[in-house]
Amino acid sequence: MRTFADDLAFHAARHPHRVALDTPDGPETYRRLHDRTTELTRLLRAHGVRQETVCAVAVAHGPDAVAAMTAVLRCGAAFLTLDIGQPHDRLASFVRSAHARLLLTTTAHTAHLDLGIPVVHLDAPQTAAPTDEPPLPPVDPRALAYVSHTSGSTGEPSPVLVEHHALDRYLRDTARAFRLGPDTVALQMAPLGYDASIRDTFTPLLAGGRLVVVERARLLRPAEFARTVREHRVTALLSVTPSFLTHLAGQRDLPDPLAGVTLVATSGESLRPFLTAGGRSLVPGRLVNQYGPTECTMTTTRHDVPADPDPDVDAVGLPRPGTAIRVLGPDLAPVPDGAVGEVYIGGTGLARGYGGLPARTAAAFVPDPYGPPGSRMYRTGDLGRWSPQGLRYEGRGDRQIKIRGYRVDPAEIEGALLAHPAVSGAVATAHTDDRGRVYLAAHVTGDDTVPDAALRAHLARTLPPHLMPRRFHRHATLPTTRGGKADRGRLGTGSPA
Secondary structure, three states: OOOHHHHHHHHHHHOOOOEEEEEOOEEEEHHHHHHHHHHHHHHHHHOOOOOOOEEEEOOOOOHHHHHHHHHHHHOOOEEEEOOOOOOHHHHHHHHHHOOOOEEEEOHHHOOOOOOOOOEEEOOOOOOOOOOOOOOOOOOOOOOEEEEEEEOOOOOOOEEEEEEHHHHHHHHHHHHHHOOOOOOOEEEOOOOOOOOHHHHHHHHHHHOOOEEEOOOHHHHHOHHHHHHHHHHHOOOEEEEEOHHHHHHHHOOOOOOOOOOOOOEEEEOOOOOHHHHHOOHHHHOOOEEEEEEOOHHHOOOOEEEEOOOOOOOOOOEEEEEOOOEEEEEEOOOOOEOOOOOOEEEEEEEOOOOOEEOOOHHHHHHHEEEOOOOOOOOEEEEEEEEEEEEOOEEEEEEEOOOOEEEOOEEEOHHHHHHHHHOOOOEEEEEEEEEEOOOOOEEEEEEEEEOOOOOHHHHHHHHHOOOOHHHOOOEEEEOOOOOEOOOOOEOHHHHOOOOOO
């Protein structure tokens, strides 16, 4: 099987002096990246890395991280990227559940990363490769390519196993769909340890473009983020969350933070609050709403958001080539167009399953009665409906909020709050009082001198009474996960009936 690692080698041969990476330590050309990848490939082979070997990669993002992941794939093996800023015990649990056999890191991180498996130091002096080294065997398309953890509905991170054919097809399709090329300059937004970081890293390199890697702190401060975009002439953001865009839009004193960016791809959360607040004007170029769970290789559908979108519609678009979306009822029968059902995903993007969790795999990856014999589909737990724009996302089936018998979508409340000029961030959560009644709370950032009564009056212009929050909580900033999504758990969400 030809993989995208072969394409990186092709770019190195044809354009050796083209810059592949812009990093805090300086630029890295395609030739130097290829030479480093070749060096690490030999090192891994000497340590017995082969098909189905899982290698944990724990380094700061930069040339070594890219070369290590690529080298693992050239060996036909699989990588597990670790976010070195995460707690030790959490990283250790990821290594155990993924059955990683080697830890690829540097001497600077060894003390913090005592994870109970043999360590390969990427910065140790390397011995010369033997002259009679056998050639690399072809990569098996069905071999494991990477492991990415997701909590799903259980709250416990589970290892998702994605194979080479699924990863390679996804990256190639994404580069085509986004029309990336040698002129692309993409900014790494997702931290290592999240599957979105794989899209961020390899899609622009596959296309022969340039990847910009900066300290994560610069991405989290809006003024420094905007300066990074300008200084590096960034043209593409492939993995931003609606929460990040909303925060950026709330910086009234920061004009045109996305100037020069021709593509913004967002995922991970509902885009409706951002659009309801008029955020589309923040993005001068193409805005793509992506949808898809980790279990289906990152993205299953894409929707090009028009310049004047309907904010009441959370359109996530049409399935990418080779995948299938099915909106089904409880009996697994297709629901009529326009009716709400549960979203199932089939086709080439499906993961192998959850490592070491056969019962969970069997419950989530079920036989596909509408596909070829022996095919499977993934039960997402998401609700959706078909519309002229393709699939419309209608929320989570296992997290519906019911207020006095009404089904409530928090995104509708959040969007209405963000339309107020004094509100720069908003999250709606459900809570249960001491009498067992479910009520809504609004968590907002912005001008805290605006009284609750003014916010209620603003909401009353567009929302019915059952969508009115009982309480308003003011925050300097709203908590987010490491991946950039709103962290509702830290806002004390209750357990609505």
